[in-house]
Amino acid sequence: MSTPSFGNQESVRRWFDSRAGLWGPGSSDDGLLDWLEQFCTKVERQPNELIDECLRAATDSDSLVLRTRARRRYIDAIAQFELDNASRDAANVVRSFFIHNGVAMNPTVLR
Amino acid sequence: MEFKKAVGGVRTYQYFEPWHPVERGKVQTILEAGRLASRAVNTAFSKAIVAYRDSLSVEERELFKTPLSAALFDVAPVVIFWYYDMDARRQAVEEKKWPTVASGTLVGIGALGPPHGWSHRYVQQVVLPEVLTPGLEAGPQRGGNPDAGVGMAQGLLAALDEGLAVCLAPFDEEGARKVLRTPETWEPVTAMFVGYPAESVEAAGQEPRPDFESMFFEQSPDQPFVRDDAVTARLREQGLIQRAAPVPWRRPEARALSRMLELPTGDDVAGGN
């Protein structure tokens, strides 16, 4: 099966749907996709792969099991992405993608 | 009533006016306060049943009594039996009952959200199975829950605010089950005796506690939180710190109240005080 185009991947659609559900229609735009795509290029993964690495389907139910090492790896990668781009906003776009897909994470708050 | 005065007014009230009914609206206010209390994952752990002295037979009152609460059941016009529902977490998680974290409500209303790492998917597919579900297979577990105490205590402060006297004491669980027909999954928290005080509002005075510095610490248990005298002076002015027990008139007052309520005065009890 071929990989769906970047914006049509299930994890990306879920991200946008979840954002629309919480923040209302029009809360997401192509600018978000641009930052996510840059991050994906940097870590050489597709969006679905990022989520699949962090959340494993449980064998006995339809729930998910958090893979803490994978999550930690991406938390660190996003922190580096923030430094590389000198942009908290850019990194938060990527964090938002993970969070709406069920992978909780937070940066340190800005003081 | 000012909050600090209500806190300062906490006493182990013992003498109520048994003939003076408590207005139903005041009882409701106590319950409303309990309902608004903080609770983990917004789950309804705290439950209560209100009973009235005059609606209980003497035999029923006997069933409630423990060595620490016997006479209280005879003098307090209202008793609120507070419970912890040991099945509440299961109902919240499996039945998605009530507006809780498990039902998705807290994310939906913006109490918890992406700024803290939370989303609907995180709740339903990670928090529920990994945090809230483990342990449920063991069934209801006795051993208390702080949240049941949180709800009850908020009700207690509301009672004081309503000008009522309150006392907490244990009740007999099996006896109460017979009378109140409580579910097996409810574990007692405490009985709250409520009524108009027959004694002075000061009662015996503010009751003793261990040294402040033996209970409160800064950063580690070997660093006592040393009280600032200027703060205690402010709190005294504001009514949180009040005259310590015993007030000088306590003994004659207690004897007079005992006579009034037809309770033993102690004069005829060996070793009385």
Add this chain to the structure above:
Amino acid sequence: MEVKSVIGTRRSIRFFEPWREVEREKIQAILEATYRAPRMLETDFLRIVVMYRDRLSEEELATLQTPTTTAQLDMAPVVLIFYAESEAFEASKLEANHQALMDLGVLNPSHGWTKERYASSVGPYLQGLADDADRVPISFGRDAGGPTVSREVMRLARTAIGVAQTFALLAAVDEGLSAQLSAINTTTVKAMMGIPDSWIPSSPMLLGYHGESRAAGGQRPREAFEEDFFELRYGHPFYREPAVVEHLRECDMIQPGAPFPWRMTEVRALARKFGLPD
């Protein structure tokens, strides 16, 4: 503040101003309120360790986080960590406490409080609770396997903590602060701070100046009143008189419910304020 208004204004606040310290005198006022909280069976269970976030290293702070408490710990400048000292429920200590109350006229012969009756009735009742063979560990998770207490003592200890937490939460509101009972990695705290094995851990209270509006989107929803409260027996709901509800609204105890129409806009703005994702 008035009691009803304090109760009505309390919210589980999750955004604190991380740059604003809490005055020590306000922390003391909160502790003093818990100091006056009623005790369970006159047992001095309560212990609180006040933890100042800025006295911890970044690494230490990170290890305190749990899957459900992350940004809050980063934002709250103060954390009150609640414990119950299980060894407080000892026959000699309870007898001393009850005797002190008898000596002061708090507990009187009118209600059966005499030395003789204590020895024959109250003391054995309390001892029975302590000696209950059904025992549970004081700590769970990685600390399990340590000392145990009877399940009855655990019940009393947890209730006592809950009572103190109420007094602390409301005292914080009364002092113009905000608070939330949250979660913390108690295993890490125990090792980091040298918490005794006999202390039963509970939820910590995060404390600070509110970084969100104090209304925090409105009073949080509850199940129906009639599901929680009953009259005379279980199954017979306590009828909720609308006039009383209206009175409590006027007194500020029952406040507009969540979510306010602008809540989601506020949350996104808060995300920007603190540099958090949305």
